[in-house]
Amino acid sequence: SIRSLFPDVEAAQITAIITHEFRGADLHKLDSRYRDKDLDVFISAEGTIERRNKGEKDYKSFDALYQPLITYFAILAAHIPNQRTIPFVFFQFLIHLQKISKDYEWTAVLEYVMIFFNRRRMEMLESGDYSQWAKPDAALMAEYVYAHRKSPRAGTSGEKAKASGSNNRGPSVCRNWNDGKCTGTGKCPSGRSHVCSSCGKSDH
Structure with missing residues (x-):
């Protein structure tokens, strides 16, 4: 039953x-x-x-x-x-x-x-x-x-991925070094990369 x-x-x-x-x-x-x-x-x-x-x-x-x-x-x-x-x-x-x-x-x-x-x-x-x-x-x-409709929650997966991508980017190129004006020798005082802004190499 x-x-x-x-x-x-x-x-x-x-x-x-x-x-x-x-x-x-x-x-x-x-x-x-x-x-x-x-x-x-x-x-x-x-x-x-x-x-x-x-x-x-x-x-x-x-x-x-x-x-x-x-x-x-x-x-x-x-x-x-x-x-x-x-x-x-x-x-x-x-x-x-x-x-x-x-x-x-x-x-x-x-x-x-x-x-x-x-x-x-x-x-x-x-x-x-x-x-x-x-x-x-x-x-x-x-x-x-x-x-x-529910309001979008803060910190969605798309936003987190975008933030993660931003955090994974390397330091920006030192413009002063490219112009021969950076005062740093081995390390940039501004924390920027001493590489060519055109090709990304540091050997020229």
């Missing part, structure tokens, strides 16, 4: 997943690190009292969200083992998520993920369509993600 494959996941959560009642905001319930945290009690916009697990606030990176997403997809795939393409579309989504999390601010990416998740959930529930997991949602990306 599916329950035996996922002994650390409560039966109620497995049922919610395979019936497509499981929301993106519930993902923390699949993660033992966060699911047992205390509840926040707050008043919703409609004036009703609602409770939210504090664990939702702990998904501060792609790595933190990856584990419960994998569990969620594994449960769905185990529920419909005869459809071999379904795991593929889930993997495509994870690749997409990993890519955008590298280029854009995580808070924007997380908001996109939660809306994307719930839209796919409704498609699975209403029409049994899993295919859209593999397709980035361009409209949602434009609305929530594209304006939040």
Whole structure:
């Protein structure tokens, strides 16, 4: 049974997943690190009292969200083992998520993920369509993600290579030596090279 494959996941959560009642905001319930945290009690916009697990606030990176997403997809795939393409579309989504999390601010990416998740959930529930997991949602990306590209980090590899190249250059040529005016005999007092500015040799 599916329950035996996922002994650390409560039966109620497995049922919610395979019936497509499981929301993106519930993902923390699949993660033992966060699911047992205390509840926040707050008043919703409609004036009703609602409770939210504090664990939702702990998904501060792609790595933190990856584990419960994998569990969620594994449960769905185990529920419909005869459809071999379904795991593929889930993997495509994870690749997409990993890519955008590298280029854009995580808070924007997380908001996109939660809306994307719930839209796919409704498609699975209403029409049994899993295919859209593999397709980035361009409209949602434009609305929530594209304006939040990460700032370039200081000291990128290109900058480091440029700096390294500058440091590896030899000392500049002594113009005074080339004009016969340098006061240094064996060593240039300015630390420059006593070589010909045209051919780079020092024997003439």
